[in-house]
Amino acid sequence: MTWMPADTSIVVVGSLCAVACALPGCFMVLRRMSMMGDAISHAVLPGLALGFLLTGSRASLPMFMGAAVMGLLTAYFTQSISKWGKVDRGAAMGITFTTMFALGLLLIVQATDHVDIDPGCVLYGALELTPFNTFGVIEMAGYIIDIPHSAIVLSIVLCMNLGIIILLFKEFKISAYDPELATTLGINAQLMHYLLMAMVAVTTVAAFESVGSIIVIAMLVVPAATAQLLTDNLKIMLVISAVVGVLAAVMGHISAIIVPPMLGFDGTSTSGMIAGSAGLLFMFVWLFAPRYGLVAKLFSSRKIEVPEMVASRDSACPK
Amino acid sequence: MKMFIRVLALVLLVLIISHPTADASQVHAELAHGSQLAGGPLRSFELPPWEDVQDVLMLRNYNTKLVVLSTMILGVASGFVGSFLLLRKRSLMGDALSHACLPGIVLLFIIMASAGGSGKSLVGLLLGASLTGIIGVGVVMLISSTSRVKDDAAMGIVLSVFFGIGIAMMTMVQKTPGQSSAGLIDFIYGKAASMVLQDFVLLSGVAVVIAALCLLLMKEFALLCFDQTFGKCIGLPVHLLDVLLMILVAAVTVLGMQAVGLILIIAYLVTPAATARFWTDNLRVMLLLSALFGAMSGWLGASLSALLPRMPAGAVIVLMAAVLFILSMLFGTSRGILKRVISHRQLKIKVGRQHMLRAVYELIELRYKTSAKLSLPNKSIHYANLLSHRTWSAASLSHLLRRGKREDHIEKFDGMHVSLTESGFGEAARITRNHRLWEIFLITHADIAPSHVDRDADSVEHVLSPEMVRELESALEAKIDTQVIPPSPHEFFVADKPEGEKEL
Numbered sequence: 135m136t137w138m139p140a141d142t143s144i145v146v147v148g149s150l151c152a153v154a155c156a157l158p159g160c161f162m163v164l165r166r167m168s169m170m171g172d173a174i175s176h177a178v179l180p181g182l183a184l185g186f187l188l189t190g191s192r193a194s195l196p197m198f199m200g201a202a203v204m205g206l207l208t209a210y211f212t213q214s215i216s217k218w219g220k221v222d223r224g225a226a227m228g229i230t231f232t233t234m235f236a237l238g239l240l241l242i243v244q245a246t247d248h249v250d251i252d253p254g255c256v257l258y259g260a261l262e263l264t265p266f267n268t269f270g271v272i273e274m275a276g277y278i279i280d281i282p283h284s285a286i287v288l289s290i291v292l293c294m295n296l297g298i299i300i301l302l303f304k305e306f307k308i309s310a311y312d313p314e315l316a317t318t319l320g321i322n323a324q325l326m327h328y329l330l331m332a333m334v335a336v337t338t339v340a341a342f343e344s345v346g347s348i349i350v351i352a353m354l355v356v357p358a359a360t361a362q363l364l365t366d367n368l369k370i371m372l373v374i375s376a377v378v379g380v381l382a383a384v385m386g387h388i389s390a391i392i393v394p395p396m397l398g399f400d401g402t403s404t405s406g407m408i409a410g411s412a413g414l415l416f417m418f419v420w421l422f423a424p425r426y427g428l429v430a431k432l433f434s435s436r437k438i439e440v441p442e443m444v445a446s447r448d449s450a451c452p453k
Numbered sequence: 454m455k456m457f458i459r460v461l462a463l464v465l466l467v468l469i470i471s472h473p474t475a476d477a478s479q480v481h482a483e484l485a486h487g488s489q490l491a492g493g494p495l496r497s498f499e500l501p502p503w504e505d506v507q508d509v510l511m512l513r514n515y516n517t518k519l520v521v522l523s524t525m526i527l528g529v530a531s532g533f534v535g536s537f538l539l540l541r542k543r544s545l546m547g548d549a550l551s552h553a554c555l556p557g558i559v560l561l562f563i564i565m566a567s568a569g570g571s572g573k574s575l576v577g578l579l580l581g582a583s584l585t586g587i588i589g590v591g592v593v594m595l596i597s598s599t600s601r602v603k604d605d606a607a608m609g610i611v612l613s614v615f616f617g618i619g620i621a622m623m624t625m626v627q628k629t630p631g632q633s634s635a636g637l638i639d640f641i642y643g644k645a646a647s648m649v650l651q652d653f654v655l656l657s658g659v660a661v662v663i664a665a666l667c668l669l670l671m672k673e674f675a676l677l678c679f680d681q682t683f684g685k686c687i688g689l690p691v692h693l694l695d696v697l698l699m700i701l702v703a704a705v706t707v708l709g710m711q712a713v714g715l716i717l718i719i720a721y722l723v724t725p726a727a728t729a730r731f732w733t734d735n736l737r738v739m740l741l742l743s744a745l746f747g748a749m750s751g752w753l754g755a756s757l758s759a760l761l762p763r764m765p766a767g768a769v770i771v772l773m774a775a776v777l778f779i780l781s782m783l784f785g786t787s788r789g790i791l792k793r794v795i796s797h798r799q800l801k802i803k804v805g806r807q808h809m810l811r812a813v814y815e816l817i818e819l820r821y822k823t824s825a826k827l828s829l830p831n832k833s834i835h836y837a838n839l840l841s842h843r844t845w846s847a848a849s850l851s852h853l854l855r856r857g858k859r860e861d862h863i864e865k866f867d868g869m870h871v872s873l874t875e876s877g878f879g880e881a882a883r884i885t886r887n888h889r890l891w892e893i894f895l896i897t898h899a900d901i902a903p904s905h906v907d908r909d910a911d912s913v914e915h916v917l918s919p920e921m922v923r924e925l926e927s928a929l930e931a932k933i934d935t936q937v938i939p940p941s942p943h944e945f946f947v948a949d950k951p952e953g954e955k956e957l
Contacts (some may be wrong), residue, residue: 168606169608225727228544236768239765355609361603402624406616412613426601
């Protein structure tokens with residue numbers, strides 16, 4: 135295996151995407167809305183289709199706008215249905231995003247004889263193609279470095295997410311843990327909710343083009359959940375989730391190069407492999423986290439001595 | 454109200470897009486507009502003849518019969534399973550599960566292809582899908598029960614990681630020359646239109662088993678959904694039932710995936726059940742309605758898709774289900790928005806009336822009560838006293854008084870004095886008595902201080918039923934004389950008497 139400049143830029147783009155998703159992902163996990171990333175990534179389809187229909191071109195900006203608006207609408211409809219119809223939030227989310235996805239499919243099929251927007255492309259993405267879509271070239275210390283187009287887009291999104299989270303850290307923190315307290319303190323918890331949703335929608339859509347939604351869905355949830363098992367401090371959780379995201383991107387790309395030849399195949403999807411490696415990292419932490427891991431729990435629960443009386447009372451009711 | 458208009462706009466949007474038979478001209482105009490902008494050719498959008506519509510809807514057309522029937526059967530099975538899933542607050546499990554099926558499908562494809570076949574045996578692929586699907590659900594349950602990661606995050610992890618691995622495997626297969634994996638993509642978008650008799654027999658057979666199991670184990674599943682701990686204590690194998698329910702979900706998902714696609718099967722599991730919930734609070738009725746809504750959206754959606762060009766069945770079915778959902782959310786007789794708005798308004802009116810009558814009664818009592826034995830005369834009181842008796846604005850009080858006059862409780866209200874009619878006085882006495890009974894009950898049995906009891910009683914007295922009042926009477930018989938209206942156990946805050954008090 136030889137490491138080429140293209141590999142570096144794939145890893146860089148993957149890491150940028152991972153960190154950009156992991157930061158808002160922490161708040162999504164804390165607010166118990168982890169499935170929102172998945173919902174938004176499916177629900178933006180009508181936005182992509184409308185953007186294409188109205189302009190007749192596959193220019194990025196109108197499709198990006200359409201998709202971002204649909205992403206926000208998903209959050210809004212989910213909230214409204216669960217509030218006004220008293221429907222469980224998970225169900226409201228499921229209804230909203232499947233309906234929007236169906237609408238998008240119908241729009242695409244109705245409007246184009248040949249499907250110009252490939253829904254498959256949206257779902258899987260092609261991270262391994264990013265080096266070929268270059269934005270510009272810079273020379274640094276004698277080395278020539280190609281800058282992929284998606285690296286620029288994702289850097290902007292990452293900076294935006296980072297900026298918003300640093301600026302409004304306290305507000306996000308309080309409204310994530312205790313929306314009622316946030317409201318009494320004069321923080322608009324509703325606004326914070328939609329700001330977070332806007333961040334997720336924009337990040338998801340921006341990452342689509344370049345890396346495909348499967349990385350986004352994975353990176354919104356897995357690094358944050360991994361970090362949650364390692365720390366009780368929100369700031370440290372954000373840092374750990376970013377590190378886990380980068381690790382997953384690196385591991386994913388390396389395994390995308392190494393694994394297929396071992397099994398007798400020619401190549402594979404880097405996005406899928408990055409999601410897989412993130413899962414592997416989570417599994418490792420789930421088992422071996424110092425405090426909340428399964429092994430650690432097993433040992434610490436042995437130390438607790440159960441008093442006789444409590445034990446006998448518990449056994450009276452079969453578990 | 455704003456919300457109502459917004460929802461209505463959404464309904465219209467969905468209707469326009471999904472209902473070409475009803476709004477053909479509009480759709481035509483929109484499409485023409487869209488294609489012109491897109492630079493595409495103009496297409497005519499012809500309605501199918503009425504005989505064709507009848508043939509398809511009545512299942513007389515052989516070609517579409519299989520598709521329509523199978524989507525209906527699928528709708529029934531997923532309606533049953535989805536109801537339990539919804540009540541268990543696990544609606545999105547179908548989402549995680551359907552994504553987790555992908556690696557299994559590809560894995561079995563690889564195994565079958567390397568064993569020499571074409572790799573596209575439906576039963577084999579479905580087996581593979583069920584395998585990883587069930588593993589995925591198991592991992593979700595394991596993560597959420599053994600770690601601090603909540604179940605939504607666990608579902609997200611399983612969904613993305615399994616799907617990612619599946620995509621990676623599928624890409625590997627696709628990049629291998631000489632192997633065609635074209636059939637696999639059908640699992641993601643569904644291929645209801647190309648269903649053959651064999652597929653139909655398999656689908657309907659499994660669906661019937663699923664539906665039968667749901668009905669047979671209804672009591673046990675209901676207990677699992679509503680009171681798991683109680684189920685445990687009476688000796689039900691709760692975990693086993695949980696696993697069984699998830700296996701049923703997996704079966705529906707795997708079956709439906711092939712018909713309507715990986716993403717739209719989620720709608721089959723969630724939407725009909727949520728729709729049924731608006732109409733009833735009874736589990737049996739909910740199951741039946743949910744199956745009915747599932748079958749209906751399958752029937753309408755598949756028929757529409759067969760009749761009109763360029764309408765993918767899965768998408769139309771989901772949109773039909775969404776239309777049913779939105780209509781039910783608005784007009785459902787049990788939890789619909791309209792129903793709740795009306796009953797909330799009625800309660801508000803009732804509470805306002807009772808507050809007003811009791812306030813008037815208490816003022817009469819304060820002014821004219823001379824001894825506990827004598828009954829109270831129905832005299833008029835000062836409006837200014839009434840206004841300061843409770844915290845209410847002049848506007849809301851006069852609103853209440855005007856309504857009281859319409860309801861024949863208020864005899865006269867001229868801006869200075871207020872007097873009750875005979876029926877109003879009787880009603881006021883009854884309400885005050887209920888309030889006092891509840892107050893005394895709270896003081897004697899719940900140890901609430903007399904100075905605080907007024908407000909506590911305030912929130913309950915409006916919903917006291919006659920049976921409850923009789924129970925209160927018998928509970929308090931030893932303490933007080935329940936034949937008459939007991940005196941208030943607490944002091945009233947009496948405002949300064951306004952000018953003109955002596956004129957009465």
